[in-house]
Amino acid sequence: MAENTGTADMQTVAAEAGDDGVRRRDFINIAAVAAAGVGGIATLVPLISQMAPSADVLAESSTELDISAIQPGQAIKAVFRKQPVFVRNLTTKEIAEADAVPLSELRDPQTLAERTKEGHENWLITMGVCTHLGCVPLGAGEGENRGEFGGYFCPCHGSSYDTAARIRKGPAPKNLEVPPYEFTSDTVVKIG
Amino acid sequence: MTRLIGILVGLFFTVAVLWAFVTGAANYIAEPPAATAEHEFHRHPKELHLSSDGPFGTFDKQQLQRGFQVYKEVCSACHSLNHVAFRDLAALGYSEPEVKAIAAGFQVPGVDPNTGEETLRPGTPTDYFPKPYPNDIAARAANNNAVPPDLSLMAKARHNGPAYIYSLLTGFQDQPAELLKEFPEAKTPTGLHYNPYFANLNLAMAPPLTTTDQVSYGDGTKATVDQMAQDVSAFLLWTAEPKLEKRRQTGWPVLGFLLFATVLAYLAKQQVWADKKGKKG
């Protein structure tokens, strides 16, 4: 409004009332602009949150799996949130290998026990998503390359995971993620 | 020149349309359109009062559950509910295990994990209500050549939808004697059913709600035909506009805020213009 100096009007109604008038004028203008700002920001909420997962996507965010057919040493690839999840039935040898590794040697120190559920230590359930850049590691399928640590091997950039799916070599920073899951019975696991 | 051409073009259209008017009027006088049975006997929907009426209305969840029961036990035999998933039923006040149980009570299309053959499996909350017929041809074959329409959006797909559904369900009757007297050729054909709330008066659907206690309500409400029709109308309004409550709950604060902001904007405008007001304001 400082720019209005050039619009002096011959018939200006009255000289500005004193300080009070000026303050009241400023207050109302600031309040009106502020209200417009608040309204504009509130409008952003739906405009932004519409990109978040919709109700049907959220509803599909849990998967129930029957694992009774997986023999020790075998693994399956299931789908959880449109991504692969590996369910591996570990052999006693694999469990022993994993337990033998000192935590100090690990990039992302975690014991096998921390990565499995009590009473179901042979069931290693992890996301099939390499923590480097999101490729699907090999090793869940029969005859696939399991890498030099006997777990999973990511062909994209050569990350190797051990039998507890912990990162041992290559660029990946973290162990394969263990999704939230629970055993609803001895043979059914609910992921998510 | 422009104006001269304009006048000629204008007269051309005017004469053409007036010619159409004269022709039409002459026809109208020579052969006044005959009255039709639809025109004289079709009725507007009856009054229906639901708790969701009005700008402050909200759904009566008990009623929606009863309406769902009517849909499940009566309507679902022929009518699909394509856009509704079992998980949506949580909005009717069902708990998660109840939703699961309801879903498991429906057989939905699935794939046998071992053979890959198409099969049926119990539903899960993420499944949608199964269709009663695999396709329109099957639906037509089973229903005297009429396809039972999907009901998910019925309450928005007709004028005054809930009242229309309610009136249709309670409006089956014998053809009035005056109708047959005036329009003998408009006698309801065999296999159709007279209903003055249906656009062409004769409906392929047989009266679906016929007897009291056709559905046994769990909440002790007496299941009269009128009650069941009201309940299923309320339920179908919910299936058509599930966000109705949220819409109104959002609308009031928005309007309140806008009113406040507009008053501020008015005051600010008056302030800005205070020194420019002339005699005429």
Add this chain to the structure above:
Amino acid sequence: MSFPWANEYTPSHPVMKWVDEKLPLPRFVYNAVGAGYPVPRNLNYFWNFGVLAGFCLVLQIVTGVILAMHYAPNALVAFDSTEHIMRDVNWGWMLRYAHANGASAFFVVVYLHIFRGFFFGSYKAPREMIWLLGVVIFLLMMATAFMGYVLPWGQMSFWGAKVITGLFGAIPVIGEPLQIWLLGGYAPDNASLNRFFSLHFLLPFVIAAVVILHIWALHIPGSSNPTGVEVKTESDTVPFHPYYTAKDGFGLGVFLILYCAMLFFLPNALGHPDNYIPANPMSTPAHIVPEWYFWPFYAILRAFTADFLFFPAKLMGVLAMFSAILVWFFLPWLDNSPVRSGHFRPLFRKFFYVLMLDVLVLGYCGGAPAAEPYVMISQIATAYYFLHFLVILPIVSSIEKPEPLPYSITEAVLGSDDKAALKPAS
């Protein structure tokens, strides 16, 4: 820029100064809708609708781009994806209702803007180009709105597409191949839906470009005003900002209250129930009508029920419907009264009110079933429509005695203008 007393942009902050030297965008905005644009001081509330139309365009583009993130332009799933937006997408119901009712709001605002122009002679020299560009915008809006209405792929979408492309079938010789080419098939289907989606996404940006030209053209002579007397001196104008930004802010508030009341409490009142029925090529709805904003033109289309000379009725209807809008292009030359504003044109004013009533009657008939008495009423109303623009306006503008004009805007506002004494009154 066209007035010597326009404020010059003086950057108050060094950063703005730096930007202004490299790219004078701040200066451009300042001169377009800031304190650098002097505007007649006497604009009434009918002058709010231009800014509101601009707001509606932005609203439609924002909500439309968002809806396109969730909508699937495929005949198999288009209807379902629309319902997916309504049921599952976060706030999807609100965004879709905002877009659907936003289209109606856009047309309400634009119709008021156009009738403002009709009454106050905004189309007259030197503002012909603004008017012509405005008519172009209106035509583009109609095309965009029509194609948008097809997208949900309900019954009205499908049959609307069929009927409107059928208009082109009325053209002699090339009509039928043209219609098939437009649809990419013999009836509306996936090909039609996909191209309508593509164009519906594109055209709003074309509209935005023409709006920029429209505003550019406006800034050459400056805004018109209710007296129709051109700006003479600085006392006739006020800077756009803060005077008209404040007034437009208030107008926008009132608009938003009405719009949100529709959006949240009557979102389907302006829509047709049949569009909640999925498209069915085998069954036509009992009563096909376009959206309300096309009703006056639809009534004109249907008014031609009889062949005339060598013109079949169908062709006449199509010609008349397009001419009803095309005639606006010639308005600046059909009405050659030297006086702009209807306030000072007693005879013109009477006919203007008849035209308003006539268009409302046409609108009502266009939304009614194609039966008597609506067809006969719309025939009379159509006759008046063409008579008004093509016969009455040229004659009235020649024979009318206008009322005396004020010397200047300042005089009109304040009752006197010191400068008026120095010159003979015009």
